[in-house]
Each structure stands twice: as structure tokens, then as C-alpha cells.
Amino acid sequence: MKNLFLIIFSLGIFPFMDFANAEQANAGHYHETKMATDTIYLADPTIFLDKGIYYLYGTGSNQGFPVYQSSDLKNWTEPSGKTNGLALFKGDAYGNGGFWAPQVFKNGRTYYMVYTADEHIAIAESDSPLGPFKQKEIKVLSGVGKQIDPFVFRDEDGKSYLYYVRLSEGNRIFVARMKDDFSDILPETAKECITATQDWENTAKSPWPVTEGPTVFKKGNLYYLFYSANDFRNPDYAVGYATARSPFGPWKKSDQNPIISKNLLKINGTGHGDFFKDKKGNMEYVFHTHHSNVQVSPRATGLIRVKFVKNALGSYDVVADASSFRFLMRKK
Template identity: 55%
Template sequence: MNFTGTRVQSFLRLSLCAALLQTVAMGCQTTQAPQPSAPAAQATPIALADPTMFFHDGTYYLYGTGNPQGFQVYTSQDMKTWKGPTGNSDGFALKKGDAFGSSKFWAPQVFLYNGKFHMAYVADEGIAIATSDSPLGPFSQTDKKALAAPVKQIDPFLFIDDDGKKYMYHVRVADGGNRMFVAEMSDDLSAMKMETLKQCIEATEPWENTEKDAWSVTEGPTILKHKGTYYFIYSANHFKWPSYAVGYATSNSPYGPWEKYTGNPIISKANLNYNGTGHGDVVKDQKGNMFYVMHTHQSATQINPRKTGVVKMIFSKDPKGGADILSVDPKTFHFLEATQ
């Protein structure tokens, strides 16, 4: 009995071992080696100078100076997370060859007019306007030409007033400096009415020419209308100077005369702590909050490629009873980054 019991116990032990080996073998067959995870998308700083931001149908579109082949575009749903370039022409919203210009593609502005998206921009130191069915482009011209002018002109901003009249604010490069002008536009936006041309602003204040350059610079106009008052936002000094900054003037007429705000500049190295703050545009978010998108120098020692940032802009009551005061909240300033 002891011999037989020993044989039975040995048999049972062998059977159990076999079962365990089979289970281990099956586990080895079904377990897969861990797969390496895909690398996380890397966000890179957006380097667009003279930026403009356009909001349409829940999407923010960002354009600016930075590529000799035209204007690339970046997109965002929240003004924080950006993708791009996302333009319909290899990342471009406007690509050289589709509209006027062979070089020096600068300072675009995008707006919706008569059911078409329009881009006013600079190329070859002239102002042109192209159209598209999408903010992503392609923006193009049937007749590839700039607006007629006897001088070089840059930095367009088209403003449509409450009465439907359209005005082209821009910079004329002549007579020893960059000075800002306005002229009424034809309804088809093909030409400025030269009989209405009027100078608006030039550098006259100390903050507008800190280096006392022989060639003074005021540029980058953006026009707002708030409570019946026109606000002319602009940049002054050459963009290469750390003191490049933003101020504004007000008027009761789109033609001026313009009264410069005594607290200028409202955006500068003094309140943002970055060199070369300026030349931007105003955009409102989905909640109606107002922001100014601009460029700064690349670093404290390097100008280009200029970096793109945004800061919240605010209207507040003038304690003296004048027009509302325009300012920014420096704590909200941040640079923009994008993933492909």
C-alpha cells in the first residue's frame, strides 16, 4: 500500500507540473511585447512679425510676416493651442505667384467683405488686396497688381465704418520718414480715392523716436471704434530698437485730427519686459474679450526671427470724463506656440 501510494503521489505531482508548464507556455504565446509609444508632438514658438489674428466661425487664424514665399497661416480653437502651418497651399494662405508680389511679403490683414475673405498685404513695398473662399486660402487676384500710388506704401489696415464707408489706413514711405495716412476706398476695394488722402500721424513725441533717428517711424495701424470714438493704435521707433512700442490716438472722425494719449506708450519693454514690442492687430475672442497680437525681439540680444505674442486689451473709464482709456494687462501676455 505504501508503494502504491507513493506511485499515485508521484503521478499526481507529475500531472500538476505538466499542467503548470502548459499554462506557462500558453501565457508566453499570448503575451505581446510592449510597443514603443509614439513621440509626443513638440510645440515650437511661432515666429511671425507684424502679426494679425482673424476670428471666424469658431476658429482663430494667425498670419504675419516671416516667409519670402508669401503668408503662412496657423489655426486654433482657443487662442492657446495652435496648429500649423495649415494653409491650403502647402501651409500658405497666400503663395507667391497667386497674387501681386515677388518679394517682401509683409503685414497682412484678413477680413470678410461681401461674402468673400480678403487679405490686404504688402509686397514689393506696395499694398495689394487678394480674395479667397476660405481663411486658409488660397488668396489670389485675377489682375495681379497693387493699389496705385506715387510712393512706396506699406502696412495696410482696412476699416469699414458704421455707415458702410471703407477707409484704407496705411504708411507712406517718403519725405524722411514713415508716416501714416488714410484715404477712402472704392466700394470694390480696387482703388483709394486720392482726393480724400490725408496724413494722420507722424513721430512727434519723445517715446516715438527714442534714438533720434533722422528717418522717424510710425507704422502698424489698427483702427477701432468704441462708443463713437475712433481709436488709432500704432507703433513707433524702428523695429530693431528695444524701445519699439505701441501707443494710440483718438478722434471724433475717421480722418482726424488725432489726439495722442498722454499715457503713451501703452505697450513697451517697460511693462512687458521684452524688447521690440509692437506692430500688431486687435482681435476679440468668443466671449468678446479684446486682445492685441504683436511681435517682440527673439531675445535680449537677438532681433530676428521675431516672436509672436498676445496680451489682453482693456477699455476703462477716464476719471476726467474723456474718451475711455485703452490699456493692456501685462500679466496676460504670453508667446504663441504651434504643433504640426
């Protein structure tokens, strides 16, 4: 997912770990999953439901962001964005490459796409989920250093927050208040939320620990921050979550972590996705996996349903339903 890691590994900053051999070793225990030719291959995916149509976006082109459509989450069109199948096309908004991890939301009649390009965060607008998403002024959001993996959360009081990853001594998740018009963040409000501190979050014991791909929602009085940990090429790439009583934290990691992993689904590299409610009101999580248990890329796009299980404290544990997992497919 991140070219940054290719550079860091080549410079030897990480301790040596042979992910390819690790994947082959895992294949002896976890079955080798082969994708069908009509499987969709988008990393860092997100799904946006609008007027009865699901729109799927993700990392998948060096020219921008492709978008697929579906009415049932089972059959997806070929890329249908308004510019060569892309919802955001290089040149219409910030970025020369490294188009990663988009999120789409709507405010009033305007659709917004917040995304990563060239390891910075930008936000573009459109009058349609299919694009073209454009910027009137080509610019990035404020912040310190390189920033990736944006997610905009709008609270019940109308305030909006940007959750994102700052590349500083690891991939660390931060939050900042957004301006009401979504034009930028308020830099003075930036605060660190999550970094990798637990064994499952850094199985390679890397000096550059990774937590990334944040997505946030509120249930009851608690805020739920979901994230992925480990390098994306690591078979142990997995999803966990933390809770807080404020959008700024402090965040308490769940004792159930990781809730989505190779142990649950028997396929490597499960992570970096987004939540949405389907037409029936079910909470779903769209994310990517490795291509197979012996090959990382191109990463495949999958979907899993999650359930809320009330615990002894009166709050909810989030449980992924392994039986609901499936890969997303284009129409045959």
C-alpha cells in the same frame, strides 16, 4: 521688418546707433527671454476669427503668407494654408518678395487679404481663410511712392478706409477712402494721420522717424488709431494710440503712450500688431517682440488683453494687462 531700413542704415542716412549693444545693455536690466522650440515666429501678426476658428497670419516667408489655426488661442496648428502651408502664395497675386503685414477680413462670402509686397500694397480674394488668396488682375493699390502696412477699417455707415504707411521723409501713417468693392482707394482723399513727434517715438533721434503698423477701431464716439514707433530693431519699439472724432482725424495722441513697451513686458521690440475680439468678447492685441533681449530675429508672436478704463472726460483710456501676456505656441 523692413528691408528699407537695412539699406538706409548701410548708406549712413541714420545717425549711428548700435542696436545690438543697446540690447545687450538692456539685458542687464530686462531679463533675457528664451523662446521654447514650439514658439510661433511671425512678425506683424494679425488674427481673424471665423466660424469658431482663429486664423493667425503674419510676416514669415519670402514666398507669401503662412497661416496657423486654433480653436482656443493656446494651441496652434503647423502652417495650414492651402498652398504649401501658405494662404497667399507668390505668383497668385502681386509681389516677388517682401511679403509683410497682412490683414484678413470678410465681406459677404468673400475673404480679403490686404498686404504689403515689394513695398507696395495689394489686395487679394479667396473663398476660404486658408486661401488661396488670388488676384484676377495682378496690380497694386493707387498711391504716391512706396507704401506699406495696410489696414482696412469699415465704419458703421458702411464706408471703408485704408490706413497705411507712406515712406516719405520717415514712416508716416496716412488714411484714404476705399472704393465700395475694395478694388482700390480714392487717391484724392489721402490724408496724413500720424508721424513721430514725441520723444518715446524716436529714441534714436533719427532723421527718418518711424510710425507704422496702424490698426483702427471705434468705441463710442471716438476712433482709436494704434501704431508702433521707432525702428523695429530698436529695443524701444513700442505701441501707442491716438483718438479722433472722424476717420480722417485730427488725431490726438494719448497721454498714456506708450501703452505696450519693454517697460511693461520686460522684453524688447514690442509692437506692430492687430486687435480682435475673442469668443468671449474680450479685446486682444496680437503683436511681435524681439526673439530675446539680446537678439532681434526671428521675432516671436505674442498676445495681450486690453482693458477700457473710463476717464474724467467720459471717454476711455486703453490699458494693456501685462499679466495676460503670453507667446503663441504650436501644438506639441
